[in-house]
Amino acid sequence: MTQLGKDMRDKTAISGVGLMIGDFxxxxxxxxxxEAYQRALxxxxxxxxxxxxxxxxxxxSDYDRFLEAVGSDVRYANQxxxxxxxxxxxxxxxxxxxxxxxxxxxxVVHGRKRRAFGQLADHEMWRQGLGPHGESPAxxxxxxxxxxxVAAQRYFHMYGGSNEDLAPIAVALRKHARLNxxxxxxxxxxxxxxxxxxxxxxxxxxxxxCQNNDGGACIIVTSAxxxxxxKKPPVYISGMQGVHAGPQxxxxxxxxxxxxxxxxYKYKPTKEDLYAYEMAGITHKDVDALITYDAFSPLVLFGxxxxxxxxxxxAREFVxxxxxxxxxxxxxxxxxxxxxEGHVVGWNLFIEAVNQLRHDCGARQVKxxxxxxxxxxxxxxxxxxx
Amino acid sequence: xQPSQKMRDETTGRYLPVIYPExxxxxEGTKRRELWLQSCKACNRAWYPIGPACPKCFxxxxxxxxxxxxxxxxxxxxxxxxxxxxxxxxxxxxxIQVELEEGPRLTTNLLDVPPAQTKIGMSVEAAYEDITDExxxxxxxxxxx
Numbered sequence: 001m002t003q004l005g006k007d008m009r010d011k012t013a014i015s016g017v018g019l020m021i022g023d024f025x026x027x028x029x030x031x032x033x034x035e036a037y038q039r040a041l042x043x044x045x046x047x048x049x050x051x052x053x054x055x056x057x058x059x060x061s062d063y064d065r066f067l068e069a070v071g072s073d074v075r076y077a078n079q080x081x082x083x084x085x086x087x088x089x090x091x092x093x094x095x096x097x098x099x100x101x102x103x104x105x106x107x108v109v110h111g112r113k114r115r116a117f118g119q120l121a122d123h124e125m126w127r128q129g130l131g132p133h134g135e136s137p138a139x140x141x142x143x144x145x146x147x148x149x150v151a152a153q154r155y156f157h158m159y160g161g162s163n164e165d166l167a168p169i170a171v172a173l174r175k176h177a178r179l180n181x182x183x184x185x186x187x188x189x190x191x192x193x194x195x196x197x198x199x200x201x202x203x204x205x206x207x208x209x210c211q212n213n214d215g216g217a218c219i220i221v222t223s224a225x226x227x228x229x230x231k232k233p234p235v236y237i238s239g240m241q242g243v244h245a246g247p248q249x250x251x252x253x254x255x256x257x258x259x260x261x262x263x264x265y266k267y268k269p270t271k272e273d274l275y276a277y278e279m280a281g282i283t284h285k286d287v288d289a290l291i292t293y294d295a296f297s298p299l300v301l302f303g304x305x306x307x308x309x310x311x312x313x314x315a316r317e318f319v320x321x322x323x324x325x326x327x328x329x330x331x332x333x334x335x336x337x338x339x340x341e342g343h344v345v346g347w348n349l350f351i352e353a354v355n356q357l358r359h360d361c362g363a364r365q366v367k368x369x370x371x372x373x374x375x376x377x378x379x380x381x382x383x384x385x386x
Numbered sequence: 387x388q389p390s391q392k393m394r395d396e397t398t399g400r401y402l403p404v405i406y407p408e409x410x411x412x413x414e415g416t417k418r419r420e421l422w423l424q425s426c427k428a429c430n431r432a433w434y435p436i437g438p439a440c441p442k443c444f445x446x447x448x449x450x451x452x453x454x455x456x457x458x459x460x461x462x463x464x465x466x467x468x469x470x471x472x473x474x475x476x477x478x479x480x481x482i483q484v485e486l487e488e489g490p491r492l493t494t495n496l497l498d499v500p501p502a503q504t505k506i507g508m509s510v511e512a513a514y515e516d517i518t519d520e521x522x523x524x525x526x527x528x529x530x531x
Contacts, residue, residue: 126393126404129435136493137393137401138523141481142469149463150483157461157506199466199478247441258460260483261434261441261491 005279012095013227013234016044016220017351021182021342024214029060032216033111034069040218045231048072053103055090058082060111076103082120084293084346085243088380091350094221095237105222110347114212133251134260145209147252148296149201154257159313163203166297167194170207170339172325177336179364184213184342208297210338217347235357236385239280244379254302254377266312273379280383284308288369289356290330291349293376294337302377326364334364350374357386387414395518399472402521409436411450416522419514425451434490453488455512460485464501480504484526497527
């Protein structure tokens, strides 16, 4: 733990958020991003003149076009690579930029259409080697879901269980979505109706997969001091750790499952694997709710085991009996997550953490929530505190 | 054989592999119904996916070696949804990851077996499927005997 790392704790905060989820047939990604930005500014009680940093992923319009559209010049701009696993590094960077004084306030913005001209995902699976989720189009190994399906299959092979073990995850998140006015999937779901949903790719069914939709999101990060003077209570950034990557960290997989060229072993996090807790001065026992990247239901199992909420192979029992539901031992993805609230590349997951810590979540509020962790299967994490 | 950036066969609609320049020995091998991979001259290990250096010892001194073509199914999924029209008449089909005797794991389909009979641990051997006049795909089928 470095001195700077220690000093970082609670020095930056989220002051404003804006979110749009659904179908916006008449809109472009740029227009969704700009409206989300306007909403976040209004939420924070800030003006565009207060924002001098901009960070985004390479979905939708580029950063320069966005800034042109909002008529702002900034002194810090960056654009990261597309994909949900890079949202945490982007938000972390915003906090570090503010902490270092490179900008006073950074807006992390996002606008994306389900289908739009020139999207990278249309050809990325043909990159040299295999695609970003292990795709190989000539063999019909297509779609991001492939990465989650091969991981789930290995998980069941190593630890026992089957597709049925994923049902409690899909059902829990649907229950949460039904308490969320913004959620796109709100039809009731039971274990029985889950098991009747069609196979997409064994061992995964339709209800194991998120729904892709249009969306816009914006999160404004500023100093803790500044945030305290703004309209909404600050949500502090207490700790963080990065996306772990390499041959042992294949996408949509936990280390040790033997996907692609991964070694086969039972993964248990070490102290080094849990830097974010150290930075925030907490342990997983202090976490009031876990928000994890859930584009596909098996990722919830992996997120739980990655941070030691349960041991290797134990998550499939842990998710049963309402333990991950609101009111349970560890509520997970209280908005309904990507599976049922909707897929805004994960930005909506951060925004749920903010809304929970503002105690603004109404029927789905986690009582007295103080600390919420975003933590996903590749190890990326942000600890949020009220 | 030449590198190719064609992503789709316009006659059949089937997706094709992009043939990168450094991968030519692999594709020339499959055309001859042989499996060739890079093997490290420093540590003697074969690797996949094809790349410029040995991922184990980081040596760039390698040679192309013919592999046994024998291995075991290490993982599989069964596609029920057809991602493109070409696959509509082909679902359900299995995508498998085969662990070769030499170590690397390759992603292919499993031929000659109903998808529901796919099992982790099944012994398989290399098979070859001509998908265009130029390109032959490596596939696997159950090992004989």
